[in-house]
Amino acid sequence: MVRVFAVLTLVLAVAMTGGGTAGADPAAHPLPSVDPFYAYDGSLAGMAPGAVLRSQPMTFATPTLSTPITGSKVLYRTTDQQGAAVTTVATVLRPLIPGPNKVISYHMAYDALGSECDPSYTLSGGATNPIAMAEQTVIAGYIAAGYTVVVPDYEGQQLEWTIGRQSGYAALDGIRAAEAFLGLPSSTPVALVGYSGGSVPTQWGVEVAPTYSPELNIVGAAAGGLPVDLAHNLPYVSGSSDWAGVIPALVVAYQRAYGIDTGAFLSARGQQVVAQVSEKCIAQFAKDYPGLTDADMVRAPYSSLLDVPAVVSAINDNIMGSTGTPRGPLFLAVGQKDAIGDTVMVTRDVEGLAHEYCGRGVDVTFTRYAGLAHGEAFAPFEAESAQFLTERFLGLPARSNCGSIGVGNDLSPTPLP
Template identity: 65%
Template sequence: MRRVAFDSGVGSRLIRILVTTALLLAGGTAVIPAAVNAEPPLPADDPFYAYDQPLANTTPGTVLRSRPAPFAFPKLSTPITSTQVLYRTTTQQNKPTAAVTTVLRPLVPGPTRLLSYHMAYDALGSQCNPSYTLTGRTDSPGAVLEQAVVAGYLAAGYTVVVPDYEGLDLEWTVGRQSGYAALDGIRAAEQILGLPASTPVAMTGYSGGSVATEWAAETAPHYAPELALIGAAAGGLPVHLAHNLPYVSGSANWAGVIPAMVVSFRRAYGLDTAAFLSARGAELTDAVENLCLGQFAKRYPGLTDAEMVRAPYRSLLDVPAAAAAVNDSIMGTAGTPAVPLLLAVGQSDPIGDSVMVARDIEALAHRYCGRGVPVTYARYQHHDHIAAFARFQADAAQFLTGRFAGTPPTTNCAAIGRGNSLAPVPTPAG
């Protein structure tokens, strides 16, 4: 999601009104304007996030440690009870690792409705982690806006789990492990809250958050079959990164994601980037390697994929290891969801919403429909990626309400076209 400059006047007043109203409607005490206490260390420097004990014999989702934490907005505290949890999860290569999630309890008690909310933090630096920004330490309006959405769900009585699904090394857009981190975050939350596995759980996420949501939905039947998942809502999905790459190449607003993806894939797959990056490409990957999306997406307007590589390569997809890594994160290749889905995307130009490819998402919906999954596919005409966020949140809230109410799922599978081919890109000879 694009981050825009945060107006500390109008913007902060709007957030204050939204959050205060949500919490008061929930019957809680009013939020208290307050300065955040002394700066804690960034997650990268915080011992809470480090775990150096063997994990091979530890069950995924096991709580390793926990601590209370504030749920606060910039200069605005709240009475919400928040717990940070370090737990065991699994990497893309099926190796044990750790991640952190934040468990948020509603003010009004009632039957537990557990929602795993996946923020679009799209980050390479630990200062962007939800577990950090949810404590009020952020100047990102996008992070604050999503936190306001979370506050709305809390006000509606949901118990909300917000995982740092990119993991401790911030491996952005890497599919299966993002899904694993989301599922294991739910497992950890149920342990912390003392909830049975029969507790109904739903998931939602937009843009970067759709990565964790969709991959969790498709891997859950074999990775976390004991969880009582009842639905998943995902909007603005990067279904096939090989199709997103040429779409954002040369873009005024999104070209900065290209070097950021190289950094992420270098971390997750061990790419030898020195073997294919141009001098310009190496310079840009060094420049973005600790930034948040709002700091790099628009930073290099007009940057092309071709500028990132040196001869004989003309694209990152010409690099065998990079092409293989991209193919490893094509959505719909790891399993079939066993729950109803809402899949949504904006359409602001003939391709998509300016960054996500509409016919890719249509193709994913069509594929799942063919496997018997109840899918609702929504395309928001004349909405770019930013504008579609609000439309998706409204549809997601309605969809989730229906899932928790036990309403039979609707589907528009009969009207969903075939979309694009989601076949892997040819892997060049090494």
């Protein structure tokens, strides 16, 4: 098993050496936004969350490499942030070597505003970027280790990035859809894992699971580099050379999810950059606006996006820990490159979330990667997550460190201006 994992990892690492963004034959891989498979115009009334609407075979691939791993895309019914029935797609990948059924719901950090970065598209060889390639390697490792891997397009068909509850619903319904599609019982052991953008469906998934999908047998979850409260992240990345591009991207996502009237507060500069990022993915926009500030985005009388009541209200609706309590066990991790965080995520926010969960009786293991920036913490997080989840599937007791986790930051909602 270890040898198979090593071979697949090496093959995918070689495929990654080209770097950059590559596209495959458009005729063979139409974008999800124009692919009829993704469209569903039937009624969702009476359909249970996770109901499979259609499926399509796929091969796990990059734009330049096919693998022996095959799977299926499944279109399924899920729920959006406001509680309405919607659809999205998950990629279901079976292990090469059959064994006891165990499922990993792996959440890619695709951080997308355009469909070319949907996991169901990139995993099929439609396009890629360095972030996707790194995560595709990790997914191959789980498959080689005997796991069935479910990878949901958790941002939904409207590409609503960082929106919490609906990301969690999409992850949980992706598991339900996979179990139904494969004929697996709901007692099948399942774990959730994701880093950065992928931490959103992971953390929100386990937070809403006790009420939304209590039948699922979730044995553990691992989330790293979490955006716990974007009201804290916003001033941290304002003016950044590496991450300022996320500011207009988040405006796009929140406008889509909440119908915010951005014309009422965006400056001419804000409108320009919002339009420029509106169909891109994080690898294309994060570093493209060095020095862009929060204040640059708005016009008088506003001096910050946090002066806009509709923006603050939407951000408050997505503070992690505010909706429910996971059953655990959880592994939460974050880097710390400077006094605040890992250059984009706020370390004491993640610590505060871990402390809050511990106070509610959740079995939490919290790790801080001292000296590591956000991208640098990805590798140790994935390694520790694999070990943590392996132990959960084996039924071993978790090694909680709740007794040594600090209080962290206050995660109370930001007062409305």
